Amino acid sequence: MAKRANPYTDDFIQQSKIYVGLKQLNNNEDGLRKVYEKTLELLFRGAKKSQNSTQSCETVHVERKDGMKQLFIGKDGSLLHFGNMAIDKNMEAQYCACSGLKVNCCAYCEIALCVACQHQCGVCQQFYCSKCSLIGQEGTEICVSCYT
Template sequence: MPKRSYPFSESFSSQYKVHVGQKQINNCGAFGLKYRQEVYEKTKNLLFNGTKAMMGRIWKADALVSGPAAVSPAPGPQTLLKGQTRIGLDGRLQRASAAPGCAAAPSACCVCQRVSGLRKPCSQCERPACAACIRQCNICSDRCCSLCTITDYSERYERVLCCGCSS
């Protein structure tokens, strides 16, 4: 009497070995959104607390360098150079204008970082760029740095577009 044939197809497997760990349960399970929100909040708090601690150390170091008779600066708005940004209490970036009496930083080209030569501000980001790094938009004719322009190769000749015209 011959052997019976195998009744299932070749690809059928009644048992698969699948690893289901805590990460898979948290990402795809019922409480996945809650878990991701907790991780986000914890990471954000660590970043903000680390920045506050670092700034506290910088302020203490400034007070020690200037002498014991000097008053340590209060944690409040700091003087920023033109173009610098800081993180506000709501977590958004805030741009500041140059503080009065604050020495201006040496303005190098925002693209090639060269200090020599004449620099003009970009019409998009207002950072100084040298003549070699400035491009003119083919649509609005604004002069932008090469970081704020996109080169379009879809037509016969290439076109330079600023970020405002490219969207």
């Protein structure tokens, strides 16, 4: 025997549970525009502050060994493919985290390394810190770039 037909199909409205929270209420165009404008204002304020503090720095054009280029933020917030990095000349000698005098920089994260903290990659022969190097097969050290 077949089921009998529902007599209330004409006025049946399917109900579903909907959760509307604070995040959904604030996620409109006006709210997102306010957040975007505030973020831009904070970025530009920080850039102005850093420009004022770099008066005692000299700009140095840095060539990287791996051929990568550094991007710079322009005055209008756009990315520039040319520029110079500011290096503080008041900073005398940089020290490694273990209080040793800096000899090299990590080729991956560019922190200061002393003789005791540097690890040489067995593949590319560059120096890395202990966080950016791994132990490979046969006990050789391999950097995270060459470990693929």
